Amino acid sequence: MPNDLLTVPRVRFGPASRLGAQLPHTISMVSNVGRVHSERSFQAEVRALLRDRLLDAAAELTCAEGWAGVTMGRLAARVGVSRQTVHKEVGTRQSLGQALVVREADRFLAGVAEQMAAHPGDPVSGIGSAVEYTLRGAADNALLKAILSGPLPGAEELLLLLAVRPEPVLRRAISAVLEHARTLYADHAEAEKDELAPLIEIIVRLTLSHLQQPLGPVEDAVEQARRIVERWL
Known part of the structure; x- marks a missing residue:
């Protein structure tokens, strides 16, 4: 048998060093992407925490002295940051007031969703429970009492956002409850x-x-809401 039939053909590969040179670069790129994502997530968490602290401080001042007592300088001192940081995070004082009202509204809407979910297929009971939850919760909510009762200075500014202007609360609430x-x-x-x-x-x-x-006790308002739903549907 000819010797050339037993010869194993040589397969030429590219230089081994080429793949070896690419691997560290690829690993470095993946590592950098992960690091950037991690840093952005951390920064987002820090900003969210700072925003919550600023809103908490604004709520505390509003409850104690009224919205008129809330200034960017006082918020900065209370939270331990610069005024520039406060403005960067919440914008203007009007934006701060809107953010404060929206956060409180969203907390109530989360509870409303739970009340409605407890009565699937029963809109009369579900919506009635949601109305009762809202009214009773508001009666015990220090921030809402500071806005609605009106004796503290500046309350009318937040009241406009809460109950008069269609944004930010009214349309937000209608959309969420309707969904x-x-x-x-x-x-x-x-x-x-x-x-x-x-x-x-x-x-x-x-x-x-x-x-x-309020023109009467909570029970009357809840019963009125239940009757409306029952007759409507």
Whole structure:
């Protein structure tokens, strides 16, 4: 048998050093991407914490002295940062007031969602429970009492954001509650899809109105809301 038939052909590979040279560079790039992502996440967490502390300080001052007593300088001193940092994080004083009201509204809306979720398929009980939760919770909420009761200076500025202007609370609340209603009360949403939106707007406006100027006990407002839902659907 010829010797050349037993010869194993040589396979030429590229220089081994080429792959070896690329690996450290690739690993370095992946490491850098991970480090940048980690740093950005950390920075976002720090900013969120700072924002919460600024809003907490603003809420404390509002409850103690009224919104008129809240200044960027006092917030900076209370939190232990510069005024420039306060402005960078929350913007203007008006933006700060809006952020304060929106945060409180979102906390209530989270509770409203839980109350509605406890009564799936039953809009009368679900919406009634949500209204009761909101009214009773507001009665014990120091910030809302400082805004709604009005004796402290500057309360009217935050009251405009809470109960008069469509933004930021009214539309936000209507949108959130309507979304929950359409999810939880699917049968009603399918049959009366066009009717849910005006119903929820009426209930939200009724609740905000009772918060601002209650004409009777909470039980009466809750019963009124339940009757409206029952007759509407």
